[in-house]
Amino acid sequence: MATILAELEQTATANEKQDAVIGIQDVHRIYQLGENRVHALRGINLEIGRGEFVAIMGSSGSGKSTLMNILGCLDRPTSGNYILDGVNVAQLPKKELAAIRNRRLGFVFQGFNLLARTTALENVELPTLYAKLDVEERQKRARRALEMVGLGERLDHFPSQLSGGQQQRVAIARALVNQPSILLADEPTGNLDSRTSVEIMSILQKLNDEGLTIVLVTHEPDIAQYAKRVITFRDGRVRRDELVAQRPSAAQVLAEMPTSEED
């Protein structure tokens, strides 16, 4: 995995500008709620390159969740194009979107969303089941993904035996197991205390340093500053799109933080 990511990083630096992983072109999303038409996205244009770490901010109703659903292939734009890895996926049939979610995208949610009474290893294995990999390969990948997030010792733990931070790390491992092009994280620190939040951000920074493209939705500026680029949404439009000037290292912040009783 690490070597693959390293390779990806090399290609990313080689053609930084041309090699956009995500291209959003004039995307509109209109919901029909009874009599009302809700214009959630009003012509979005975005390009996210390989190896980028983008934080999307905005108040609720700004359209950031709608964009996230479209990026995650859970929703389709009413009009406009979504180019993912060079393919326009905007109007692909459901079955192909499922395959894209499975292999190209990794999801991390605010509420972790692990399956209860299912071990960490089995939770991480889940996406490989839908990828129809053989048992050996599945276990190998799941183990490696858990090692990457520092949980190599807790393969057989159930979610109920893990802390919130550890559960989110299992969820990140699950998102990584099929070696996706992009990690989509929707408020991944929303349910965590500040120390654990920084811990999760340090993992994301580490993964990004290894070449993984990350798109993060958050409403906390503290969290957004760990990304390389912050895009702010308002009323279905991009308000601001700027690079983070002095990006702190989450690992360093963590080292300077007073240790809490949580492991």
Place this chain on the structure above:
Amino acid sequence: MELLETMKIALRALARNKLRSALTMLGIIIGVGAVIAMVGIGNGAQKEVQDRIAAMGTNLLYVSAGSVNMGGTHLGAGATQTLVSSDVTAILSEAPAVANAAPVSSASTQLVFGNQNWATTVSGTEPQYFDIRDWAFSQGDTFSQDDVRRAANVAVIGETVRQNLFGNSNPVGQTIRAGNLPFTVVGVLTAKGTSGMGGDQDDGIYVPITTLQKKITGQDWLRNIMVSAKSQAQSYAAQDQITAILRDRHRIRAGTPDDFSIRNLADIAELADQSAQVMTMLLASIAGVSLIVGGIGIMNIMLVSVTERTKEIGVRVAIGATEQDVQRQFLLESVVLSLLGGAVGIIVGIGSSILINFVLHWTVSVSMLAVGAAVIFSTAIGIAFGYYPARKAARLDPIEALRFE
């Protein structure tokens, strides 16, 4: 996703709610168990009836003197005097499908032995009668053809008669009185119990037909002829042949009704068989209703399960499950529920059949057909009642599902 993996997921999901899964299965268990036990009881009853009729002899034909129409007035059965002993000889020699035949006539009588007496039926017949009916002797033997020729005063008695007149003493060689006539007992019939029709087959005495006709009734015509066909299959041919012979002998013109009637025990067997089958169907369909109720229970629980696991469905879809994957997962859960229920139900059904047999002494015959049908039916129920909840799960909007709390 592979079927085996989906199966594993289904089993785990069911194991997560053991009590609920067990209670849901209980509906199917009771349904399948009831179907198997009920069909078993029905089949057992059918077999019992068949056995009893077979004991009577399914190749038997019972020719009775018929009613006669005298100037528009129908007299009762047995009113004709046309059935005679020479008819028996003719049937024996002219009907190829007939194996044996014996004349029968009877009268009621009062038996006396010492200070005991007993009212019963005295039947006159010939020795082959006991062969035709396949009746065995517990003591002594039948009277002989010679006794018939001489119209001897000899008698074969049934077990009920023996008990009432003789108690524990040996009746063979003793002399009893029937009416005013003394009869020497030559044989005792083995107890046969109740007939298929409900009468006591052991209550009666048998004397040579000639003795009955000459010394008791004074009538030289017969009430019945008992005929055995060469096989059950030939009993209908025998019936036709006897009809032809008797019509010819009795000079009945074409178009006029018979002056006799023939009861074919194969007919009766068939009739009894049919009614037993109807009873089996009735029992099975009542039990089948509980199977459907069990299926509705599965559907109910699956719907609850889909709602409860909305978030899980959302996560699965987000990480790459297709609609088909989700549908298959839930469908398999309900099929596993109903199949497991079916398997336990088979054990319960067979177990309760054995128990019924043991406690109530009913003949219960577990039919493999019913077991097979139960398996197929419970799978079908799993699919039929699991389809809608599974479809509902597959159709969930993943965005809504992920937001579900």
